[in-house]
Amino acid sequence: MLNWDNPLTPATKAPAAANSTVEAATGKPADKLASAFSAYATSDALNEPAVAPTAAAPAQATVASESGPAISAADLFSEPANFAQTSTPAAPVAPIAREAMDNMETEQMGVTGKIMTSFNANDKRVINGQGDVNQLAPFKYPWAWEYFLNANKNHWTPLDINMAQDVQDYNHTLTDAEKHVYENVLAYLTTSDILAMRNIGLAVMEKMTAPELQIYQARQVYEEALHTWTYQHCIETLGLDQAEIYNRYRVVPEINQKIQVANRRLEDVMRSDMDLTNQDDLNSFVMSYMFFSGIFEGSWFYNGFTPIFSLQRRGLMKGTSEQLQYIMRDEVMHASFGIRVVKQILIENDVRLDPQEIRKMWDESEAAEASYARYILRDPILGYNAEDHIEQFRFIANRRARQLGLEEPFPGAQSRTPWLDEQANMKKEKNFFETRVTEYQTGGALKWD
Numbered sequence: 001m002l003n004w005d006n007p008l009t010p011a012t013k014a015p016a017a018a019n020s021t022v023e024a025a026t027g028k029p030a031d032k033l034a035s036a037f038s039a040y041a042t043s044d045a046l047n048e049p050a051v052a053p054t055a056a057a058p059a060q061a062t063v064a065s066e067s068g069p070a071i072s073a074a075d076l077f078s079e080p081a082n083f084a085q086t087s088t089p090a091a092p093v094a095p096i097a098r099e100a101m102d103n104m105e106t107e108q109m110g111v112t113g114k115i116m117t118s119f120n121a122n123d124k125r126v127i128n129g130q131g132d133v134n135q136l137a138p139f140k141y142p143w144a145w146e147y148f149l150n151a152n153k154n155h156w157t158p159l160d161i162n163m164a165q166d167v168q169d170y171n172h173t174l175t176d177a178e179k180h181v182y183e184n185v186l187a188y189l190t191t192s193d194i195l196a197m198r199n200i201g202l203a204v205m206e207k208m209t210a211p212e213l214q215i216y217q218a219r220q221v222y223e224e225a226l227h228t229w230t231y232q233h234c235i236e237t238l239g240l241d242q243a244e245i246y247n248r249y250r251v252v253p254e255i256n257q258k259i260q261v262a263n264r265r266l267e268d269v270m271r272s273d274m275d276l277t278n279q280d281d282l283n284s285f286v287m288s289y290m291f292f293s294g295i296f297e298g299s300w301f302y303n304g305f306t307p308i309f310s311l312q313r314r315g316l317m318k319g320t321s322e323q324l325q326y327i328m329r330d331e332v333m334h335a336s337f338g339i340r341v342v343k344q345i346l347i348e349n350d351v352r353l354d355p356q357e358i359r360k361m362w363d364e365s366e367a368a369e370a371s372y373a374r375y376i377l378r379d380p381i382l383g384y385n386a387e388d389h390i391e392q393f394r395f396i397a398n399r400r401a402r403q404l405g406l407e408e409p410f411p412g413a414q415s416r417t418p419w420l421d422e423q424a425n426m427k428k429e430k431n432f433f434e435t436r437v438t439e440y441q442t443g444g445a446l447k448w449d
């Protein structure tokens with residue numbers, strides 16, 4: 001019998017003895033209801049065999065309830081519905097109540113009719129799908145599930161990493177220019193990761209219509225929160241002024257500009273009235289998601305840790321850098337997943353992107369990154385300067401464009417930090433930089449890019 005509270009529990013066939021109870025309560029022929037239950041129970045929609053009633057089963061049709069004792073089918077159709085009661089005496093049904101029950105039954109039968117058919121993975125779409133969003137398998141996008149499994153191989157908390165040497169470095173070794181870099185990178189990242197969490201959790205995820213995509217994004221939301229915890233942990237450990245660091249994006253124009261660009265390009269997606277069956281809204285959503293995965297996460301974040309990694313390469317702030325390496329690996333997966341989702345949307349939908357808008361997106365992002373780089377690196381630090389940062393952004397942006405199937409926006413850009421990709425591979429770096437000996441991955445090897 002179908003559990004209306006939770007249709008995904010195994011179905012059982014209603015025993016014949018239930019008929020009188022059902023009829024008494026609903027005034028409807030019990031065989032109609034029973035046939036619906038039976039049809040459901042014998043369907044292969046859930047790949048679960050129908051569970052035959054056992055000798056120990058109560059004579060009355062019952063439905064398991066998580067929050068209380070079993071309830072009768074009559075309870076389900078009583079008016080008002082009271083799922084907490086264990087038994088409801090059969091009572092005469094007034095005409096108005098019976099009409100309401102007729103409607104209710106029609107609705108329930110409609111639901112039953114939907115899930116009685118086998119679920120076809122081809123019904124799934126990234127957006128605007130008509131498939132059952134509560135049924136994970138069969139997968140339409142098995143790669144999304146793989147992302148989820150891989151993401152769970154990359155787990156840490158900021159408390160796992162020893163920050164003692166960072167306190168010493170910050171207070172006694174870093175130059176003023178290096179402190180300026182360190183603090184402002186943190187100031188940018190703190191705001192950016194909250195923005196990323198909100199965008200995925202509140203805007204993008206709700207528009208997905210395949211659960212395997214949403215499950216990875218749910219993990220991503222958690223990871224963005226973990227990243228924010230990491231920055232907060234660094235700030236607290238070093239004894240920095242929290243309010244002042246978090247407020248910098250408001251008062252430093254070069255940081256503010258990047259956040260403003262992101263807010264403007266992502267805010268459009270946050271609109272509650274967005275309708276992805278509308279061509280303009282669809283185009284706008286894809287542009288926003290493209291910006292988010294290809295630039296915000298794929299380029300700005302990917303390149304955003306580099307100034308601190310340059311300190312790490314000189315043996316400074318190794319605890320913070322190890323934290324950022326963990327974050328970077330998450331971000332690589334976020335960007336890669338987002339790009340894959342965007343490409344799938346392009347395959348499944350008639351999206352009309354304006355090449356001039358795409359060009360504008362790259363130029364705007366480059367200008368914001370350049371301005372930011374010239375602020376955080378206004379005084380170059382040993383081994384790294386603003387031009388390195390800007391050129392590296394162009395180089396990474398080209399890579400993301402290729403992954404998105406777009407033309408390279410900055411042809412000829414050269415990598416200024418060839419060691420950056422290695423930073424994404426913790427196994428190589430952990431021994432080189434002699435940080436805490438730990439296995440970052442708990443599972444198999446990951447592929448990047």
Ligand SMILES: [Fe+2]
Nearest residue numbers: 193196224227
């Ligand atoms: Fe993040």
Ligand SMILES: [Fe+2]
Nearest residue numbers: 196297331334
């Ligand atoms: Fe992210």
